[in-house]
Amino acid sequence: MNILARSMGNAFRNKVRSGAVILILAVAxxxxxxxxVAHQAVGAKVAELKSQIGTQLTVNPAGSRGFEGGGEPxxxxxxxxxRSVEHVSAAEGSLSLRLSTSDAASAxxxxxxxxxxxxxxxxxxxGGGDSGAAQSDTAQSDPAQSGTAQSEPAQAGSRGPGSxxxxxxxxxxxxVDAGTLGARNSGTSDGTSGSTAAQAPPAMPLTATGISTAAxxxxxxxxxxxxxxxxDYSANSTEVLLGASLAEENGxxxxxxxxxxxxxxTVAGVFDAGTVFDNNALYLPLAAAQExxxxxxxxxxxxxxxxxxxxxxxxxxxxxDALGSDRADVSAGTAGLSEAINSLAxxxxxxxxxxxxxxxxxxxxxxxxxxxxxxxRRREIGVLKAIGASNRTIGLQFVLEAVVLVAxxxxxxxxxxxxxxxxIASALVDSSTGSSSSIEAGSMGPGAMGGEALQAPPGxxxxxxxxxxxxxxxxxxxxxxxxxxxAQGTAPDxxxxxxxxxxxxxxxxxxxxxxQTAELIGTVTTSVGPGTIALGAGGVLFIAAFGALVPxxxxxxxxxxxxxxxx
Amino acid sequence: xxxxxxxxxxxxxxxxxxxxxxxxxFSLPQGTFAAILGRSGxxxxxxxxxxxxxxxxxxxxxxxxxxxxxxxxxxxxxxxRRRDIGFxxxxxxxxxxxxxxxxxMLPMEFAGVGKAERMARAAALLNEVELTxxxxxxxxNRLSGGQQQRxxxxxxLANRPRLVLADEPTGNLDEExxxxxxxLLRNLAQQENTTILVVTHDQALAAKTDRRLRLARGTLxxx
Numbered sequence: 013m014n015i016l017a018r019s020m021g022n023a024f025r026n027k028v029r030s031g032a033v034i035l036i037l038a039v040a041x042x043x044x045x046x047x048x049v050a051h052q053a054v055g056a057k058v059a060e061l062k063s064q065i066g067t068q069l070t071v072n073p074a075g076s077r078g079f080e081g082g083g084e085p086x087x088x089x090x091x092x093x094x095r096s097v098e099h100v101s102a103a104e105g106s107l108s109l110r111l112s113t114s115d116a117a118s119a120x121x122x123x124x125x126x127x128x129x130x131x132x133x134x135x136x137x138x139g140g141g142d143s144g145a146a147q148s149d150t151a152q153s154d155p156a157q158s159g160t161a162q163s164e165p166a167q168a169g170s171r172g173p174g175s176x177x178x179x180x181x182x183x184x185x186x187x188v189d190a191g192t193l194g195a196r197n198s199g200t201s202d203g204t205s206g207s208t209a210a211q212a213p214p215a216m217p218l219t220a221t222g223i224s225t226a227a228x229x230x231x232x233x234x235x236x237x238x239x240x241x242x243x244d245y246s247a248n249s250t251e252v253l254l255g256a257s258l259a260e261e262n263g264x265x266x267x268x269x270x271x272x273x274x275x276x277x278t279v280a281g282v283f284d285a286g287t288v289f290d291n292n293a294l295y296l297p298l299a300a301a302q303e304x305x306x307x308x309x310x311x312x313x314x315x316x317x318x319x320x321x322x323x324x325x326x327x328x329x330x331x332x333d334a335l336g337s338d339r340a341d342v343s344a345g346t347a348g349l350s351e352a353i354n355s356l357a358x359x360x361x362x363x364x365x366x367x368x369x370x371x372x373x374x375x376x377x378x379x380x381x382x383x384x385x386x387x388x389r390r391r392e393i394g395v396l397k398a399i400g401a402s403n404r405t406i407g408l409q410f411v412l413e414a415v416v417l418v419a420x421x422x423x424x425x426x427x428x429x430x431x432x433x434x435x436i437a438s439a440l441v442d443s444s445t446g447s448s449s450s451i452e453a454g455s456m457g458p459g460a461m462g463g464e465a466l467q468a469p470p471g472x473x474x475x476x477x478x479x480x481x482x483x484x485x486x487x488x489x490x491x492x493x494x495x496x497x498x499a500q501g502t503a504p505d506x507x508x509x510x511x512x513x514x515x516x517x518x519x520x521x522x523x524x525x526x527x528q529t530a531e532l533i534g535t536v537t538t539s540v541g542p543g544t545i546a547l548g549a550g551g552v553l554f555i556a557a558f559g560a561l562v563p564x565x566x567x568x569x570x571x572x573x574x575x576x577x578x579x
Numbered sequence: 580x581x582x583x584x585x586x587x588x589x590x591x592x593x594x595x596x597x598x599x600x601x602x603x604x605f606s607l608p609q610g611t612f613a614a615i616l617g618r619s620g621x622x623x624x625x626x627x628x629x630x631x632x633x634x635x636x637x638x639x640x641x642x643x644x645x646x647x648x649x650x651x652x653x654x655x656x657x658x659x660r661r662r663d664i665g666f667x668x669x670x671x672x673x674x675x676x677x678x679x680x681x682x683x684m685l686p687m688e689f690a691g692v693g694k695a696e697r698m699a700r701a702a703a704l705l706n707e708v709e710l711t712x713x714x715x716x717x718x719x720n721r722l723s724g725g726q727q728q729r730x731x732x733x734x735x736l737a738n739r740p741r742l743v744l745a746d747e748p749t750g751n752l753d754e755e756x757x758x759x760x761x762x763l764l765r766n767l768a769q770q771e772n773t774t775i776l777v778v779t780h781d782q783a784l785a786a787k788t789d790r791r792l793r794l795a796r797g798t799l800x801x802x
Contacts, residue, residue: 014688018677025676395672398633399734400661400689573633 015405019412030417033381037374037421041555042428044370045548049429050437051363052544058356067101067321069328071314072341078312079110083339086311090335094314097330099323105311107222107301109179111272113186115216178217179305182272186216187257187292218258219293220272221312222301234295239266239281247299251280255291272296273304316342355444362440371551374421378559382414386563394572407564414560422552581607581630581742581774586639588625599625600636601797607776607790609644609741612768614777614785616802617794623778624746626794630776631664631744632656643741661690665735665773667745671727675720679705679730682719686737704733707770708763725756732763736771743768743775749784761787 024030071094075083086105094103188194194216224245234241234253242251252272254264259282264270268279277296285291302308318327324344331342386393396406588600599622607613617623628634630641632648641648643663651659665686673682683701692700705715708729719727728748735743745764749757761777761784768775777788785791791802 018681021676391672392674395668395674396685397657398631398660398666399686400657400738401685402657402689405689571633573628 015409016412019409020416022409023413023416029381033377033417034421034424036377037418037555038424038428040370040374040377041418041422041425041552042432043425044367044374044551045425045429046433046436047363047366047370048548048551049433049544050440051360051367052541053433053437054356054360054363054441058353058360061353061356062321067318067324068344069316069318069324069331070343071316071331071335072312072343074337074339074341076341078108085307086314086340088309088311090340091311091314093334094316094331097327097334099319099327099330100316101319102317103314104223104225105298105314106224107298107305107307107310108312109220109222109273109301109305110177110217111180111182111184111220112178112217113181114183115185179307180273182218182220183270184218184258184262184272184294186218187255187261188216188288190216220252220301221293221295222298223295224298234283234285236281237284239279242280242295242297245297245299247297247303249297249300250275250277251297252277253281253283253295254279255293256282256284257288257291258294261292273301275300275304356441359440359444363437367551371555374418375555375558378414378418378555379562381417382410382560382563383566385413386410386566390570390574393567393570394574397570398572403568406567410564410567411556411560414563415556418552418556418559426548580609580644581776582640582642583630584640584642586626586629586636586641588622588629588634589637598637598797600629600794603639603794603797603799605792605799605801607774609774610768610772611790612765612775612777612788613790613792614779614788615792615794615799616782616785617778617780619780621794622797623780623794626799627744627746627776627778630742631666632659661686662738663741665737665740665743667728667731667735667743667748669747669750671719671724671731671751673719673727673730673734676718678716678718679710679722679726679733680715682730683733683737686734690738692738700737701733704736705730707736707767708733724752725759728752728756728760729763732760732767736767736773739771740773743773745775745777747779748777749779749781757781757784758787765789 071086071090073081073083073086075081076085088105091103091105094100223242236253237256238259239253242249242253244251254262259265259268259279262270264279264282266279266281269276270279271277272294283291283295285293298311302310316327316331318324328342328344332340335342393406397403583603583605586600586603587598589596589598603626615623615626625634629636632641632651636649639649643659646659648656648659673679674685677685680698680701683704684697687697687700702712702715706712710726710729710733714722714726719730722730728751732745732748735745743764748764749760752760764775764777765787767773777784779785793800793802
């Protein structure tokens with residue numbers, strides 16, 4: 013019998029004790045491996061999210077995101093400042109406008125005619141909505157074939173009951189129906205009864221984004237399905253890009269014309285952003301948007317490209333310093349992405365600590381057990397030395413005994429980890445995003461939605477900030493979708509609309525941030541790669557070595573004469 | 580030839596020292612079957628430990644076939660015990676979960692003997708100590724006292740030592756079994772040409788040996 017076989021036999025001299033030790037080791041090692049796998053999986057996710065951020069920064073007015081919040085808009089002068097900052101390789105500004113649609117015009121007409129009967133209409137249920145829809149259908153009786161939208165454009169800045177302040181109007185119809193969520197969030201439902209009976213048909217505005225390059229406001233390439241990109245970016249330009257949903261709803265194609273902001277625009281191209289929400293939008297030249305909306309020189313956000321990922325953090329700080337933190341918010345990618353990364357970073361730390369702690373516990377268990385075993389077999393050690401065993405031989409025997417216990421525990425622990433690593437990783441991620449979301453949701457209050465970062469164009473009936481009275485916020489989007497078809501918009505502040513795994517999270521505004529973070533994170537996939545296996549094996553060896561080394565050294569101090577004196 | 584020259588062993592005791600071994604001198608030719616007699620606590624086990632290189636003398640020399648054991652470094656002492664010394668303990672001290680065969684093979688494994696040779700010699704030794712073959716693979720903790728002592732003797736002879744030291748080998752056995760063990764040791768001393776030194780307080784047992792030495796008050800006298 014060689015020393016390994018003898019050690020294996022010795023390891024199971026006390027079967028009950030050895031079984032209990034192996035079981036405890038299995039749990040500890042299983043937990044350690046699960047934490048390690050979770051750590052690796054989360055690390056991979058963080059790397060994936062960071063790659064989404066890439067080298068881009070987004071500058072928003074301080075205290076504002078899209079159409080939410082308040083403060084002062086950015087300007088072309090700010091854009092020049094941004095471009096002058098070191099490591100900024102490119103910077104493009106954009107201006108988001110909210111346009112009232114022909115649906116709003118129809119709703120206003122029905123609302124003004126029937127204002128006395130609004131309450132009764134609401135009590136009747138969805139009749140108001142139906143009539144509104146019917147009227148809008150009537151108003152748009154001859155679309156598509158001529159390629160020209162015929163509907164009567166709503167008045168600029170018009171606000172029927174429950175609609176939001178707008179920068180202007182358009183002859184287009186929204187491709188997104190208000191539905192229950194739109195009615196609720198536009199305040200046209202009866203908040204107390206929960207009824208969606210509308211005093212007037214809820215008006216779903218469109219988001220028009222002024223851009224100055226061929227990319228979307230978030231820097232992503234626009235996938236054109238018809239026509240070409242905008243070629244004329246001057247203030248007098250009449251070229252626009254329409255989202256596929258919007259084009260289809262209005263029967264438009266490349267070459268078609270429609271009215272917006274008092275100008276007749278021609279559809280230069282139709283794009284597909286991947287989702288109905290993001291396709292319910294249009295892009296127009298920035299200078300034209302600024303001029304037509306009376307916001308000359310103003311910007312909603314600035315998308316910054318940094319020369320390398322290593323300079324992102326320093327450039328973010330430099331931009332904040334250059335613009336002033338009271339004037340501009342500078343974020344990497346989107347606030348949602350940063351939040352998601354921070355959440356996952358916390359999970360990484362927790363899982364790493366858990367891995368180390370579980371390993372340490374396992375090592376301590378082995379150490380204590382082996383110390384006990386050495387003390388029990390002190391006489392035997394003395395006899396072995398008396399019959400010619402060297403200290404090294406005896407020490408090796410006890411090390412192998414520990415290794416046997418640890419190896420069996422590691423095998424069982426690996427089985428446990430296979431089943432537990434996924435749920436543990438999910439639980440850690442879910443608890444992390446859940447805790448951050450509760451804080452975010454709590455910061456929302458009545459009127460948090462419908463915020464009017466935009467100024468209504470002069471001469472319109474814009475009533476800025478009146479959107480606050482549209483009703484209590486209900487931003488608890490359950491699926492990360494905007495509950496207000498326009499409130500998050502197509503993310504002119506840099507959120508990649510329809511980006512990978514991101515969904516239509518838009519501006520990172522106050523509502524739905526829990527779902528934003530969770531949706532941004534998406535699925536954390538646990539997998540065991542060579543690195544994980546190597547690290548896990550190293551951890552197991554550490555357990556065995558640490559647990560056995562001290563007892564092995566103890567055996568060297570046993571003197572055989574002490575054994576004989578005990579005879 | 581074992582030569583013991585004026586060996587002294589001191590232990591501190593209170594303000595002074597005690598000398599259980601105080602100037603012991605004797606010699607034993609190879610193949611001698613001898614006994615060291617003495618009362619309990621007379622220092623017999625202490626002398627045995629010095630002869631077996633388990634302990635060091637305060638002064639004096641132990642010479643085995645011309646090699647002064649007292650001056651060997653610790654590593655060489657281990658080698659000396661491995662190859663030249665065999666121990667038979669009063670409480671057998673077998674490895675309980677190993678079989679009789681595996682216990683006998685242990686010293687040979689420590690000495691680097693090949694597996695086949697280990698197995699063959701172990702089987703032969705167990706036959707010499709008259710342990711029936713069906714007991715060769717039985718775990719030591721399932722053998723009787725007499726059987727365990729036979730295995731212990733076989734283990735002591737595994738590496739063909741020049742000296743076997745038996746400390747009260749019949750102390751835990753009944754009289755009849757004890758006599759059988761002593762007879763076995765005598766025969767093995769002749770067959771293996773091994774010097775066997777038995778430490779005992781049993782006069783009747785000592786009478787069965789070829790030479791008797793008595794240790795009293797630290798000094799050794801021959802009877």
